Structure formats: C-alpha cells, structure tokens
Amino acid sequence: MQEIIPTGIYNQLAPLNNGTEITGTGSYQTALGLNFQYLKSFNDIHYLNSHLSFIYSHAATVLLNGISAYGGTERTKGLIAPGDSVGINLAGEFTLTQHWVAVIEGNFIYQQASRFRGSLGENALAKVSTSRLSTLAGGGLRGIGNGDIDQFTLSPGLEYNFSVNYGVIAGVWFMVAGKNAPSFVAPMMMFNAYW
Numbered sequence: 274m275q276e277i278i279p280t281g282i283y284n285q286l287a288p289l290n291n292g293t294e295i296t297g298t299g300s301y302q303t304a305l306g307l308n309f310q311y312l313k314s315f316n317d318i319h320y321l322n323s324h325l326s327f328i329y330s331h332a333a334t335v336l337l338n339g340i341s342a343y344g345g346t347e348r349t350k351g352l353i354a355p356g357d358s359v360g361i362n363l364a365g366e367f368t369l370t371q372h373w374v375a376v377i378e379g380n381f382i383y384q385q386a387s388r389f390r391g392s393l394g395e396n397a398l399a400k401v402s403t404s405r406l407s408t409l410a411g412g413g414l415r416g417i418g419n420g421d422i423d424q425f426t427l428s429p430g431l432e433y434n435f436s437v438n439y440g441v442i443a444g445v446w447f448m449v450a451g452k453n454a455p456s457f458v459a460p461m462m463m464f465n466a467y468w
Contacts, residue, residue, distance in 0.1 A: 281299075282294050423453070
C-alpha cells in the first residue's frame with residue numbers, strides 16, 4: 274500500500290514557462306500493489322531472478338485554478354478527476370557470470386480518461402504558438418486533461434557487480450506501443466549499494 278501526498282507545483286502556472294515548473298499533479302493518490310519474486314537456479318553460476326508486480330492506483334479529484342499540469346488557460350476554474358490507473362511490471366535478471374547480469378523489464382500502464390467539471394475560460398495563451406504545456410496537457414492550448422492512456426515500455430540493460438554490496442546497471446528505457454502517451458527513448462544508469 275502506498276499514499277502519494279501532493280506537495281509539488283501543478284496549478285497557477287506561468288504561460289511563458291511552458292510547463293517547466295510542474296513538479297506534481299495536485300492529487301492524493303492511494304495505491305495497492307502485489308509483488309512476486311521467483312529465483313530459478315540453472316547451475317552454480319547461472320540464475321534467473323524474475324519479478325512480477327500488479328498495482329492499482331486511485332487519484333483523488335483536484336481543484337484547478339488557471340493553467341495547470343492538466344492544461345487549461347489562465348482563467349480555467351474547476352475540478353478534474355485524473356483517472357484511476359492499473360500497472361503490470363515483469364522483470365528478469367539472468368546472471369551471465371559472477372559479475373555480469375543481463376536484465377530486461379517490461380511495463381504496461383492503463384489510466385482512465387480524466388473528467389473535468391468547470392470553465393476553461395478564454396484562450397489567454399493564443400499568442401503562444403507551440404507550447405510544451407499543451408503537449409503535457411494531452412490537447413491543444415484550450416484542452417484540459419487526457420483520454421484513456423495505454424503505454425507499454427521495455428528496459429533492457431546490463432549490470433556489473435563489483436562485489437556482493439556494490440554494482441552499476443546501464444540500459445535504455447523506451448516506449449514500444451501506446452495510446453495518448455508520448456513516445457520516448459531514455460538512457461538509464463544506476464548505482465546499487467546493499468548493506
């Protein structure tokens with residue numbers, strides 16, 4: 274079980290900042306998840322460690338005033354229900370040697386369409402031609418919220434363990450398919466420390 278408490282900036286955004294000040298969604302989110310793990314030994318060196326996770330998240334209704342992470346204009350006023358989401362994550366780690374591990378992770382997310390009640394106001398952003406904010410909002414400058422979102426991503430990588438306590442993993446995270454979700458490719462690198 275997890276609770277996300279909204280502490281970031283999501284509302285009353287400056288039009289000329291193109292959404293760069295967004296650090297949150299403004300919604301309390303309650304999530305319930307189940308995690309499973311299985312370790313299969315092939316011999317003394319080769320192991321397959323697999324992980325499977327299911328998560329359901331409920332996002333509470335948010336009060337909007339002006340331009341927000343959900344879109345709108347400087348005069349938008351209303352309530353938005355961001356939509357509940359379901360996620361499935363499947364990952365595998367296969368030891369190649371004592372130090373090297375091949376990893377892959379697949380992630381599927383579905384989020385319900387958001388529902389807005391209120392007034393969008395006039396288009397105060399008409400002078401801004403192409404806005405990163407409009408992309409984040411899932412619609413044009415007058416749009417607010419998003420439709421149903423489907424997204425399937427993969428993250429292959431390679432891990433090197435210096436010892437039983439320290440290692441580094443590098444790979445790439447990319448979208449395979451989706452609807453109402455931006456396509457992306459992102460390099461990833463992480464240092465692991467266990468004690």
